[in-house]
Amino acid sequence: MHFQARGGFVAPGTEDFFLPTKLGFTSFESKAIYLAFFSVLLIGLFFYFSSRKAKVMPSKLQFAGESVYAFVRRDLGEDLIGHEFLRFVPFLFTLFTFVLVNNIFGIIPLIQFPTMSHVSFPYVLAIFSFVVFHYIGIRRQGLGKYLKGICFMPGVPVALYILLTPIELATYFVVRPVTLALRLFANMFAGHLLLLVFILGGDYLLHGGIVAKIASPFSFTFAIVMTFFELLVQVLQAYIFTLLTALYIAGALADEH
Amino acid sequence: MLVVAEASANPLLPHLSEIVAGTIAFSLLYIVLRSRVVPMFEKAFKERTEAIQGGIEKAEAAQKEAQAALDQYTKSLADAKAEAGRIREEARAQGAAIIEEMRAKAQEEADRITSAASAAIAAERAAAITSLRNEVGNLATELASKIVGEALEDQVRQSRVVDRFLSELEHN
Numbered sequence: 001m002h003f004q005a006r007g008g009f010v011a012p013g014t015e016d017f018f019l020p021t022k023l024g025f026t027s028f029e030s031k032a033i034y035l036a037f038f039s040v041l042l043i044g045l046f047f048y049f050s051s052r053k054a055k056v057m058p059s060k061l062q063f064a065g066e067s068v069y070a071f072v073r074r075d076l077g078e079d080l081i082g083h084e085f086l087r088f089v090p091f092l093f094t095l096f097t098f099v100l101v102n103n104i105f106g107i108i109p110l111i112q113f114p115t116m117s118h119v120s121f122p123y124v125l126a127i128f129s130f131v132v133f134h135y136i137g138i139r140r141q142g143l144g145k146y147l148k149g150i151c152f153m154p155g156v157p158v159a160l161y162i163l164l165t166p167i168e169l170a171t172y173f174v175v176r177p178v179t180l181a182l183r184l185f186a187n188m189f190a191g192h193l194l195l196l197v198f199i200l201g202g203d204y205l206l207h208g209g210i211v212a213k214i215a216s217p218f219s220f221t222f223a224i225v226m227t228f229f230e231l232l233v234q235v236l237q238a239y240i241f242t243l244l245t246a247l248y249i250a251g252a253l254a255d256e257h
Numbered sequence: 258m259l260v261v262a263e264a265s266a267n268p269l270l271p272h273l274s275e276i277v278a279g280t281i282a283f284s285l286l287y288i289v290l291r292s293r294v295v296p297m298f299e300k301a302f303k304e305r306t307e308a309i310q311g312g313i314e315k316a317e318a319a320q321k322e323a324q325a326a327l328d329q330y331t332k333s334l335a336d337a338k339a340e341a342g343r344i345r346e347e348a349r350a351q352g353a354a355i356i357e358e359m360r361a362k363a364q365e366e367a368d369r370i371t372s373a374a375s376a377a378i379a380a381e382r383a384a385a386i387t388s389l390r391n392e393v394g395n396l397a398t399e400l401a402s403k404i405v406g407e408a409l410e411d412q413v414r415q416s417r418v419v420d421r422f423l424s425e426l427e428h429n
Contacts, residue, residue: 014268033278040286047294054301056308062301069298086299090291098286119268120275124283182269189268 009204012196017117017189032118035111039101047097072096072242080246081253088249091132095125096242099184103234106192107227114188114234119181126181129245134172137252146252180244187237191230198223394419 019031050065058066072093077085099116106114116122137146150172151165202219205212398415 017268030272030275033275036278036282040282040289043286044289047290051294051297051301054297056301056305058301065294066298066301069294070302090287090295093295094283094287094290097290098283117268118272118275120271121279123271124276124279128283185268 009201012193012200016196017192019113030118031113032115032121035102035105035113035115036121039098039105039115043097043101068097069093076239076242076246080243081250084253088132088246091128092242092246095129095245096238099125099241100235100238103188103238104231106188106195106234107230112195114192116184116188116237117192119185119189122181122185125184125241126177129180129241129248130177133245133248133252136249140253176244176248180241184237184241187233191226191233194226195223195230198226390419390423393423397422 047065047069050061051069053059054062054066073085073089076092076096077089081088102115102121105111106117134146137149140146141149150168152161153164153168156164198219202216202223205216205219208216394416397419401418
């Protein structure tokens with residue numbers, strides 16, 4: 001109870017995201033790293049076993065895995081990218097499941113830590129997304145034509161390029177990857193902080209006077225409500241991250257954006 | 258009393274170890290899902306599509322077959338009906354012909370019997386007349402010879418007398 005030692009309530013802050021680990025190599029390891037690899041194990045095993053004996057008539061396990069895959073394939077692949085979508089489904093599928101499971105770790109009892117609240121992971125994913133959609137655009141249209149398409153949007157008066165070209169360049173090379181990463185990071189970071197506030201606050205109130213003791217259950221109740229709200233946010237953020245990546249890929253594939 | 262915790266780290270700064278770990282973890286998951294999972298699901302989807310398509314084609318073929326059988330059945334039914342009508346018509350015509358023939362035959366038979374009967378009657382009548390005439394002639398001659406006492410040997414005269422007598426009888 002670190003707040004008791006200081007004689008007052010200590011609001012949870014950024015230091016709560018850097019927890020000591022069992023092995024103690026704090027400069028190399030973090031809870032987030034373990035969770036990331038744990039999620040790979042979970043997702044890999046689940047989909048391996050659900051797809052291993054994939055048949056026309058699916059078993060319950062196959063149906064469960066297949067539903068997630070079919071959702072990404074159709075809603076995030078086919079509907080957004082068009083006829084070439086199948087090439088990008090493995091990437092989008094990995095992205096969606098990886099982000100989803102790591103987000104949901106934030107409310108799983110005993111784990112209760114969203115991997116994506118460590119900004120390094122959203123950065124990595126955004127870089128993957130960035131590299132993939134630019135690579136596709138360059139391969140499809142050639143480097144010159146691709147850059148020209150970004151810098152000089154067709155069908156616009158020449159004078160407007162003074163304004164548009166910097167905006168477009170910034171959009172493609174800075175805004176897109178940064179917003180992709182920060183949106184996911186900030187949502188997970190803020191959500192976790194919010195839960196910490198209400199849970200630690202409830203705990204603090206429980207050890208206070210009679211009024212504080214009465215107020216304590218409300219704090220815990222709100223923490224539970226917020227947990228369900230967090231689930232919604234976590235799923236939504238995984239969806240949005242994959243959706244935007246798919247849209248960027250679709251834009252790079254199209255001859256003009 | 259609220260004490261703000263001293264910021265120990267800027268949350269926006271990445272950690273090299275986490276960047277490396279995240280890259281490895283994501284790549285690993287991508288390789289596993291791409292090589293092991295996606296092909297299996299795609300294979301199942303393809304098979305399912307084919308199964309559904311095959312089912313539809315089979316159903317279409319069955320429907321076509323059933324339609325053909327129905328057409329054939331309807332056609333043979335119509336044929337059979339026409340055949341039955343034709344046979345009935347034929348039978349009716351044949352029956353009418355037979356009746357006509359029978360009637361003609363019966364008529365002919367009746368005519369034949371009638372004419373034969375009238376011929377026989379005529380013959381018998383002629384014979385009766387002849388014999389009667391001879392008989393009556395003899396009787397009358399005998400009677401007359403007995404009464405008159407005059408022998409009428411002459412055949413011609415005798416018959417002339419008889420004829421006269423008979424015509425007198427007829428005229429009376």
